Amino acid sequence: MQNFLLTLAYDGTNYCGFQVQPNGRSVAQTFQDGLEAVLGCRPDIKGCSRTDAGVHALGFMLNFHADTRIPVEKLPLALNQHLPPDIRVLAARVVPEDFHARYAAHTKTYLYRIHNSPIDSPFDEKYYTRVPRRLDTAKMNTAARRFVGKHDFLALCAAGSSAAAHGDTVRTITACGVERKGDEVEITVTADGYLYNMVRILAGTLCEVGAGRMQPEAIPGILASRDRHKAGPTLPAKGLFLKSVEYD
Structure with missing residues (x-):
């Protein structure tokens, strides 16, 4: 038995999230179907995160234990033959037991993509949230820096969070920034963990700053309040991507 670590990219549009759920088809269930077709068994898989319905991934990581004669470097190609085109295995390697x-x-x-234009793109409307009013990305960047550090992020947590119910709402953001590329605005956040809808609420709060409805100086007070109502709206899932996972 070897422990395989795989890197996946997927379009989350047609899935109820990564984790297996009773209310719809998940990325995990679909991946395991492909895994069973290749290996002849259905090993338990451990995902790096539970992405919500409609959220995409550029570098999702998962591992599983299996006994196979397929060389690790050929495993991605073998699996991709049995997966739908909206899920791709990018790489595989063997890791410790x-x-x-x-x-x-x-x-x-995580990456959040905003199309900052009054007109939609005919090509990738499924992969961003459109904000028609011009956003001030300089102010957004100033606000983004206020999120960096170890804070109680309850104000950026949606209702129904199990972490919030247990009072476990302190996380550390190590980097947060905003970059404009023409009509595209990209918000990138790196942290040691996230609360329910935290990135989508953070992105919504930064958009309020960019639109002039909130000042960057308000961010510390919002966090200190621990009040969800003081933060910005929860932006749609379709603009959110799990970009990468870093390991020691």
Whole structure:
């Protein structure tokens, strides 16, 4: 038995999230179907995160234990033959026996994409949120820096969070920035962990700053308040991507 670590990219549009759920088809279930077709068995898989319905991934990590004669370098091609085109295995490698894709993660980086234009793109409307009013990305960057550090992020947590119910709402953001590329505005956040809808609420708060409805100086007060109502709106899932996972 070897412990395989795989890197996946997927379009989350047609899925109820990564984790297996009773209310719809998940990325995990679909991946395991492909895994069973290749290996002849259905090993338990450990994902690095539980992405929500509609959220995409550029570098999702998962691991599983299996006994196979397929060389690790050929495993991605073998699996991709049995996966739908909206899920791709990008890479595979063997890791230590006790490695766990979620618990071994040091930080995770998310990307939120905004199309800052009154007109939609005919090509990738499924992969961004459109904000018609011109956003001030300089002010957004100033606000983004106020999120960096170890804070109680309850104000950026949606209702129904199990972490919030247990009072576990302190996280550390190590990097947060905003970059404009023409009509595209990209918000990138790196942290040691996230609360329910935290990045989508953070992105919504930065958009309020960019639109002039909130000042960057308000961010510390919002965090200190621990009041969800003081932060910005929760932006749609379709603009969110799990970009990468970093391990020690």
